[in-house]
Amino acid sequence: MSDISATDPDAPARPTLLLVDDEDSILSSLKRTLRREAYRILTATGGRAGLDELARNRVDVIVSDQRMPDMSGVEFLRRAKELYPDTVRMVLSGYSDLQSITDAINEGAIYKFLSKPWDDDMLKAEIEEAFQRKQLHDENRRLNQQVQATNAELIRLNAQLQEALEAQQRRTALGESALATVQEIVNCLPVPLLGVDPEGLLVFANADATRRFARHPLLGTFVAEALPAVAELVAQAGGEQRISIDGCAYRVSCHAVDSITLQRGYLLIFIPEGTK
Template sequence: MNTFSATARPDAPAATILCVDDEPNILAALRRLFRREHYKVLVAGSAAAGWAVLEEEHVDIVISDMQMPEVNGTEFLERVRQRWPDTLRLLLTGHADHEATIGAINRGEVYRYITKPWNEEAILLVVRDALERQGLQREKLRLEELTRQQNEQLRDLNANLEQRVRERTAELSAAQKSLQASHERLKNNFLTLIKVFSSMVETRAGAVPGHGRKVADLARRIALRMGLTAREAQDIFVAGLLHEIGKTGFPDGLIGIPESVLKGDNLGLYRKYPHLGEQILMPLEELREAARIIGAHRERFDGAGFPEGMAGFDIPLGARILAVAHDYEALQRGLLAQRRADAAQATELVAESRGKRYDPAVVEAFYDIRTGRSVAEVIAEVAMGTAQLKPGMVLSRDLLSPEGALLLSADHVLSDRMLKQLAEYERRSSIELQLFVKSGSPDASHSHS
């Protein structure tokens, strides 16, 4: 065991961090990093050595590598949880599969996991936040014990000691307020950690910085416009921040590729990311509703989405809201199709897909936020099958294949030749197309919608 003890800050004793990794260069890098922050740093080259350190030393935080010989990070942290439950546990991992990461979170109750190679500022922020959370938790327990003791004393007070009762009551009230303040700080720090983690997810090559925050902000505005409670809107906001967490295990080459050009195995892997994100977050009780929203946010109102093919109101309302916010931002950043749309074009594309991709009520709230108008005031159109179409009719929406590929763009004027091609496409594909034409098109006003 090697030990480095830095000079403590004058206002507080140095926290103790134990780093466990079988690679000496990793341990050296972590020791240099935390030494600058005046932490007491202990290092161990194996799980057995790490347990031995914990038997002899008080440790505030243990940082363990996932892949170690003999005993891996999951088994090591599980025993740490059992023997030293007050020690916070962080997992250091490379591009591990989700099964191993989820196992470590569940069995070792890992506070956070950090990917190699790490960002120094990010890992320092994680450690500082972890120590602050630990301090708040200890203060919370202290205050709860103080409250319990005071309640016991109040029961023993003599009826003639009214003044003493008032003094004790005042102390109890102060303790309760302090406890509430600590609870609020825990909640705020929890949300801050979520925002930090969202930013870390977007540091991957090909990711779009700020995408999660923009999606989250818009989704929350839509939720509030629809009359949802503050708690429901907050769950949707958190889901927006973390909606792409399921992509953390993707290879860099798959990040940022437009969805419309993905094929084969890449497309199959891509369509798993909502479910993977839900699995990662589900063990955390405070994030279970956000996890449920993330798992369904790529479903479509017409049932043609993924990963489960849910339709209509079977899709959670939060997921229906997040779908609109996600696609609006993704259309502008080339994440759905190769051709990027500007904000106005993305707004109209979303409006045109109401009732198909999106819940019409959600689109109505979104459109009001974006334009201050109702969708019905702007787009007058009629839905019909290919048998009802006539030459000269004008499409009011893009016509997309079931896979999302563009077949015809909005404002296309239908010709007799095009009508024959559409009929042939239906015959070969064994599907029935539904097209939306402008109500001012020839004979459109006399067709059934």
């Protein structure tokens, strides 16, 4: 049977004590002793009834008599440990049963032995300590679950980061390969190409430009110094004109381009006259 406090709407949130004894008078005495305590009290008249209460209710602390006809307290608490290992289990008995109780304590089935007859103040103190032990155990378990959840989240985020990094590396490798291919193609074009930065500095020359304009300093010099004939095109930020360099006539077009930093640069394309 259960104490009337079990019908309290707030009961599920309260610490719960289960008292097990085959004698109603003992249960009544225990309840009177503990009536002012701040926990919910359930009672059961024997081990099997105690197991039924455990199946119906969340219990924190169990206090069981040892000598009961259907099942001894040690047997009941061993069974309770198997089914509900988070409970704090104590046995209430005389010293004649001390050996079996000691064995159960050593194997972890019982947390503590309480002697009969009991001292009220001592009994209340022991039960309060048991609830504190259960509270500490629950808090440790909560923190452990929190740590495990945090670790799992970190593992997930690390996997996502690794996947993103690998994808970025693949994109970078692809970009580098594409850039190398473009550079190779540009370098093989049979017309001179020059790249000029926004300040007018020559920063790129393909192979044909290097060959045709070998008499002129190119990379690292300003276009106005290296090839004054095309400086006006760059100054105008675009356009087309015909010029002569080293006795060769070219149709030169200047195209404004955007760099990665969004600054405008220029591409000079030299088409030798007579080339379509």
